[in-house]
């Protein structure tokens with residue numbers, strides 16, 4: 746059996762990652778912190794356990810955006826790469842889909858923090874919309 750491998754990295758190439766196996770989930774986040782971290786109106790992410798993700802050659806720099814929640818980025822080019830935190834004792838890494846080598850391989854399954862979205866953002870999908878994150 747071949748395990749799915751998802752690869753990506755930052756704009757300058759200093760930081761690369763591989764994620765092994767299937768993600769736990771995927772979605773769009775509309776929270777203000779994700780907007781600030783990325784400069785984008787929303788973020789598409791895929792969730793993995795930290796154990797599934799290998800960083801090459803090393804993990805990105807991180808900023809603690811709220812207690813226990815970290816935002817990974819490349820110190821050289823500034824690409825925002827991750828949200829990281831702990832859920833039910835498991836360390837999670839959300840990879841930003843925009844940094845995948847093949848972002849078309851995944852599609853988001855839901856919206857989180859939908860109540861914080863920018864109201865000019867028009868969405869015509871039928872995905873479930875949650876006002877808070879799934880916790």
Ligand SMILES: [Zn+2]
Pocket residue numbers: 755756757758759760819820821822823824
């Ligand atoms: Zn970089």
Ligand SMILES: [Zn+2]
Pocket residue numbers: 774775776777778779780858
């Ligand atoms: Zn968010």
